Amino acid sequence: MRAIVVRNFGATPELADMPLPEPGPGRVRVQIEAAGVNPFDQRMAEGYLEGIMPHDFPMILGVDGAGVIAAAGPGVHRFAVGERVVGKFLYPPAGHGSFAEFSIAPEDGALVPIPQGVSTVAAAALPTAGTTAQDLVDAAAIKPGQTVLIVGATGGVGSFLVQLANIAGAQVLATARAAAADQVTRLGAAETIDYTAGSVTDQVRALRPDGIDALFDLVSPPEKLAELTDLVRSGGAVYSIIGAADETALRERGITGGNLVSSSGASELARLLARVANGDVVVPIEGTIPLEQAPTAIGAGGARGKTVLTL
Ligand SMILES: NC(=O)c1ccc[n+]([C@@H]2O[C@H](COP(=O)([O-])OP(=O)(O)OC[C@H]3O[C@@H](n4cnc5c(N)ncnc54)[C@H](OP(=O)(O)O)[C@@H]3O)[C@@H](O)[C@H]2O)c1
Structure with a gap:
């Protein structure tokens, strides 16, 4: 599958071919359709997680992602294949993020269904x-x-x-x-x-x-x-x-x-999604770009709202 990775801390993010990840017990495989870019992605590439969280290389970047449940591991009961979801794809070991065609998330992590009326792109801009x-x-x-x-x-x-x-x-x-x-x-x-x-x-x-x-x-x-x-x-x-x-x-x-360090999980994300679904909050998207162009967006300054990668 296509993914945006760094091969070591400090390396430039690049497009790579990575193996399809398998969902273990209690985990789901999400087919990512949209992934929000955050300044944290650049920090992660530079080595922020060194000594903070175990991590794997090549490290697939990206925390925020939205798409469709493609497969469920043993024991999953909260989500069904085909359901639209959004969440944060950062858990130990880090490096299996959302800038990829597929990503794995624990069903009890910061992962929630996308309400009707909220686009996948808008949802992907929300989590962080x-x-x-x-x-x-x-x-x-x-x-x-x-x-x-x-x-x-x-x-x-x-x-x-x-x-x-x-x-x-x-x-x-x-x-x-x-x-x-x-x-x-x-x-x-x-x-x-x-x-x-x-x-x-x-x-x-x-x-x-x-x-x-x-x-x-x-x-x-x-x-x-x-x-x-x-x-x-x-x-x-x-x-x-x-x-x-x-x-x-x-x-x-x-x-x-x-x-303040945000520790928001599923319930806070669901609350915000509900506010977007009922029209109270608009999702300010600066632009969408294809996954391949992620290296130009990661770490770019001068943001006007959110940049979202599309797959
Ligand atoms: N603690 C946490 O839990 C947490 C969570 C999310 C984000 N963060 C951190 O919070 C920071 C902001 O995140 P973000 O996602 O909003 O970043 P962002 O999307 O890159 O936005 C930063 C904005 O600040 C403006 N800016 C830059 N320098 C400025 C200055 N001196 N005065 C006023 N505006 C200025 C930039 O536009 P111009 O340069 O064009 O003015 C840009 O619009 C990042 O460092 C991020 O890592 C922390």
Whole structure:
């Protein structure tokens, strides 16, 4: 089968011919039809999992995938052959991911049926970015009327987060280059801040001199995050998803939150899919590209929503 692999950490992702994987007990083989690309795919290729999770080479990349159950191993009872599913294809040993014609997943993992009305491509864009955004809004317990700043709002996580924070009733301030401002406004941002046109801190202070209630920062390194944190009122919340928050310093200022690592599983993914199925959340797809072109998409910056590989 065709798959996108790295042959060792640090190698360039390439198209390869790999054996068809067999589903063991409690596992299903999914024929992948669409696979969402995330920054984590590049990290995985670079060696992020070294010392963290056992892994195999050639390592098939890809966490998010959607398709059809093609075969079920012994004892599988939750899924039937032919059912449309979406999930995360990362479990030990890593390296048997979703950037392939077929992938294996435990039936009790982060794997759920795709509701009617949600396309396979849309579903494939959700697992990592969408559930992380949902986790952030849940963690911060946003209340109607609060002001929230999202830094990195134009990418995968951000374009879900703008919508979910807006649904929670927040006034959303979102960073976006000028060319992407319309996109985040359509998703629900009340104001956009062009981070290439000057200090974000100064621009937000001009808009909200009394401060903001929550900061969701998806991209800033520690120093930048510390500066932006000055915008947040005491009693507010600050979250980083790249480990940039100094949690001790936040507590000293009476701010909740910290570094969030999404651990969303099947139930959270199912909840988000239901919100997409009933039209509350749109899936912002930047583009679809064939599997073969994955090497050009993995690690590419400047995301406007999600890129999805199709098979
Ligand atoms: N902790 C977790 O559980 C978790 C889960 C998912 C993702 N992540 C991490 O979170 C980060 C974001 O993920 P993602 O999927 O949203 O990435 P993405 O799709 O690549 O989006 C990142 C966005 O940030 C924008 N950006 C870059 N530098 C910026 C800056 N200085 N100020 C404002 N915007 C900026 C980019 O557009 P422009 O460059 O054109 O402005 C892009 O739209 C990644 O590092 C990812 O690995 C962590």
